[in-house]
Amino acid sequence: MTKKKSLLKEKTITMKELDSSFKFEVAKEPGGKNIKRCFSCGTCTVTCPVFSVNDKYNPRKIIRMILLGLREEVLKSDFIWLCSGCYSCYELCPRDVKITNLMIAVRNIAVREGNIPMPMKSIVDILQKFGRLLEVSEFENIVRLKKGIPELNPTIPEVKKVLKKTDIEKVIRNSDKDD
Amino acid sequence: MIKQKYALFLGCTVSVKGINYELSTRRVAEKLGLKFVDIPEFACCGFPLNSIHHNSALVMAARNLALAESNGLDIIVLCSACGGYLTEVQKLFADKKNKDEMKYINEKLKELGYNFNGGVKVKHFARVLYEDIGLDKLKKFIIKPLKGIKIAPHYGCHYIKPSKIFDGFDDPILPQSLDKLVELTGATSIQYKDKLQCCGGGILAVDEETSVKMTRQKLENIKEKNADAMTLICPFCSIMYDEFQSTIESTFESVYNIPILYYPQLLGLAMGLDPKKDLAVKQNQVKVKPLLEKIDKLYGVKEYVKTS
Numbered sequence: 001m002t003k004k005k006s007l008l009k010e011k012t013i014t015m016k017e018l019d020s021s022f023k024f025e026v027a028k029e030p031g032g033k034n035i036k037r038c039f040s041c042g043t044c045t046v047t048c049p050v051f052s053v054n055d056k057y058n059p060r061k062i063i064r065m066i067l068l069g070l071r072e073e074v075l076k077s078d079f080i081w082l083c084s085g086c087y088s089c090y091e092l093c094p095r096d097v098k099i100t101n102l103m104i105a106v107r108n109i110a111v112r113e114g115n116i117p118m119p120m121k122s123i124v125d126i127l128q129k130f131g132r133l134l135e136v137s138e139f140e141n142i143v144r145l146k147k148g149i150p151e152l153n154p155t156i157p158e159v160k161k162v163l164k165k166t167d168i169e170k171v172i173r174n175s176d177k178d179d
Numbered sequence: 180m181i182k183q184k185y186a187l188f189l190g191c192t193v194s195v196k197g198i199n200y201e202l203s204t205r206r207v208a209e210k211l212g213l214k215f216v217d218i219p220e221f222a223c224c225g226f227p228l229n230s231i232h233h234n235s236a237l238v239m240a241a242r243n244l245a246l247a248e249s250n251g252l253d254i255i256v257l258c259s260a261c262g263g264y265l266t267e268v269q270k271l272f273a274d275k276k277n278k279d280e281m282k283y284i285n286e287k288l289k290e291l292g293y294n295f296n297g298g299v300k301v302k303h304f305a306r307v308l309y310e311d312i313g314l315d316k317l318k319k320f321i322i323k324p325l326k327g328i329k330i331a332p333h334y335g336c337h338y339i340k341p342s343k344i345f346d347g348f349d350d351p352i353l354p355q356s357l358d359k360l361v362e363l364t365g366a367t368s369i370q371y372k373d374k375l376q377c378c379g380g381g382i383l384a385v386d387e388e389t390s391v392k393m394t395r396q397k398l399e400n401i402k403e404k405n406a407d408a409m410t411l412i413c414p415f416c417s418i419m420y421d422e423f424q425s426t427i428e429s430t431f432e433s434v435y436n437i438p439i440l441y442y443p444q445l446l447g448l449a450m451g452l453d454p455k456k457d458l459a460v461k462q463n464q465v466k467v468k469p470l471l472e473k474i475d476k477l478y479g480v481k482e483y484v485k486t487s
Contacts, residue, residue, distance in 0.1 A: 082385065086340070140198075162239055
């Protein structure tokens with residue numbers, strides 16, 4: 001993914017560039033329902049442990065961008081992938097925007113639009129292969145037997161079926177096309 | 180109510196990187212009279228897929244839940260992220276609020292030959308210790324109180340949050356369960372700045388620099404309080420604080436040397452279990468030896484030193 005300068009600092013936004021339907025699109029996505037409740041108090045940002053070390057991730061600003069309709073800027077950004085999923089903002093948001101779930105909703109839309117970071121894409125490949133995010137090798141099972149705990153299946157082939165039936169391949173293929 | 184038998188859900192990380200967590204949990208559970216059933220078809224919980232394709236994640240989780248349900252068992256998790264996500268999907272069925280999602284999941288499960296009715300409880304092992312077995316009963320198993328040992332508890336995020344899915348068993352802003360579990364071993368649970376800070380593991384794959392900066396903050400805060408060790412209950416938090424500790428030390432030119440123990444390892448020590456054979460302390464990346472030596476001193480013996 002390309003690195004971009006923070007766009008709000010750099011340029012004037014004109015109404016023409018805005019997609020006013022974006023907030024409705026996000027609201028329809030599972031997890032995005034409460035987006036329009038946000039009144040920009042900033043509780044999310046001040047409580048965010050990611051923001052405290054990297055201000056590229058600013059949940060208050062991201063929500064504002066969605067409400068304004070900066071669709072492409074949000075969906076093509078790196079910053080939507082920086083939420084660590086800690087639920088600090090989720091617990092404290094006075095408007096119950098459920099920001100952790102909201103970020104997941106936005107990411108789902110971004111993936112369908114062909115924007116998926118490489119490490120996320122490899123999650124799918126690895127799960128298809130092993131059924132787990134990490135490979136259980138022969139070595140692990142030798143150690144397990146030595147410690148007297150049950151061996152693990154090195155692969156769980158059914159996961160591939162789950163992914164196929166839920167159309168993840170179509171979603172990922174779409175992102176290949178745009179690479 | 181205490182159930183005697185649970186399905187043990189390991190998930191991805193514990194299976195490969197957390198043998199010390201798994202072994203100590205199993206040994207502690209044996210002592211307490213809990214029985215674990217291993218279901219070989221259990222796979223990834225689904226959580227890592229949630230950011231990519233919501234529908235795949237839901238069905239992955241529901242399939243695991245259905246496997247437990249068909250065995251008539253509730254689930255014990257060791258990974259807090261697995262616990263959070265499996266609980267979220269279980270609640271979806273229990274609350275019956277989102278009919279569309281339930282319908283979709285059931286359709287897909289049926290095609291795969293499964294059926295899920297929502298009748299499975301998911302609980303973190305630490306929550307079972309705290310809530311079901313209870314502090315009073317646990318205290319009876321403590322034969323080597325860790326008196327004077329200072330432990331920094333790390334709750335992590337998904338163990339207690341989002342709080343609405345965890346039936347209020349602990350407070351998301353001022354949690355106490357892990358502190359109390361630490362105290363029952365005889366150790367002192369120390370308070371430190373930003374105790375609920377996230378480990379940063381959730382973004383390790385996409386932005387390692389930001390991730391380890393988050394990890395470092397807590398190591399700094401704990402060092403300031405001279406903790407003998409940190410205790411935690413999630414394998415991903417352990418990757419950050421234990422596995423990455425030396426990387427952080429060299430990157431930021433600092434020294435921490437803070438042993439990171441899974442809570443069942445800490446409890447196991449106080450229960451008199453063998454550090455090496457039962458608790459696999461050699462698998463911990465930061466050496467646990469200084470802590471074991473300190474415990475040895477309490478009892479005027481040298482048994483831990485020999486084994487570590």
